[in-house]
Amino acid sequence: MTARFTKFLANTFKLATSDVANQYALPVKSMTGAFVSSYGAKKSRRLNEKVVESMGVGRDDFVFEIGFGRGDAMGMCFEKVKEGRGMIFGVERSGYMNERAFKRFVLEIAETDKIRIDSAVDLRNLPYPTDLFNHVFHVDLFYFLQQDSLVDINRELLRVLKPGGTLTCGMQFDRLKKLTEHRILEETQWDPMRYLWALEAAEFSDVKINYHTDPQMGEYQIISARKSTDPLDGQDPEELMEKLSMDMKKERLAVAMMNDKKDAEDSL
Incomplete structure (x- = not known):
């Protein structure tokens, strides 16, 4: 009886962990999805602030976020462009997160037309023209992208960036290690080297990772890259x-x- 109960608990824990991992990658409208997305937004808010700060968004810039979650970073970027000619664009695979973002920014969308939220089933085919954005960024995203599509996704991001435009990725190793310990992520998923390699393979320039320390959250990392103004640069x-x-x-x-x-x- 004890062995059966232990096995039952182990299977229950495995299913619960799997559900949390799936919700972390792609939240759906449910109690688990609401909790996981809220928890993730709370834990990554300061990181989002530092990423937006590092980009140096100007009032006339066009900014694009991939995987915006509950929209915290989009809101921060909106504050940077609301008095200028800039716009904030975002795509999210989760229909639930899209719904939350539309509700959050309903007034900004209606009154200013400076926030645009789109769905993108395949990040290798974005609904935007070439050379549109000054900045492309994401936080806690590439861990959930398949390795065999990562280079093509980054080539598409390179396409929509303006020459001289920047790509920025924020991550925090300490938090990701804890998620790995709780079996939410595999360490290979968030290995920064696989993303750095994909950026270089997609022909981004100035690909690098910088380590920073913040009094509130400790050490965090920012991966950055640039679209060259010279098509032959770096080749x-x-x-x-x-x-x-x-x-x-x-x-x-x-x-x-x-x-x-x-x-x-x-x-x-």
Whole structure:
């Protein structure tokens, strides 16, 4: 009887932990979703403040947040642009978080049209034109993105950034280690090296991670990168020449095939 009860408790704990982990990644409208999203927002509020502060948002800037949760950082950015010509954009995979954000910013959206909330099922296909944003940022997001799509997602973020625009990612190792201890996350999910690698593979420039200390929350980390103003910046000259040579061969082959087709048609 004791063994059965112990097994029952173990299975119950496993299911509860799995539910919390799923809600942390993608909250749905439920008691667990409400609790987890509220807890996450409370724990990350100071980190959001430091990330927004680090970006140096100007009153005329266009800012884009991915995975805005309950909208704390969007609200902070709105305060930076509300007197200027800037706008705040956000996408969130969670329909529940979208609903919460719409309710939170209903007046700002209606009266100022400076906040736009969108859904994006696939972050590799964002509903925005090229070279739109001065800043793209996210906090506690990349841990939940699949490794095989991470580079393509960052290429899409690079596309929507203006030349010279910045990407900023905030994280806090100490808090993430605790989530790992409670089996909410795997350590490999939040390994910063996998994200740094993905940014470089997507051809961002000035990719780096900086360590900071704050009196309120202790040590935190900010990953940053930039979209170059020079399309050739940071690329290896030999790789560029090899790519150019290959493109020229492809072009000559295409021309030759077109000419062969034309000659064949003329001979008929």
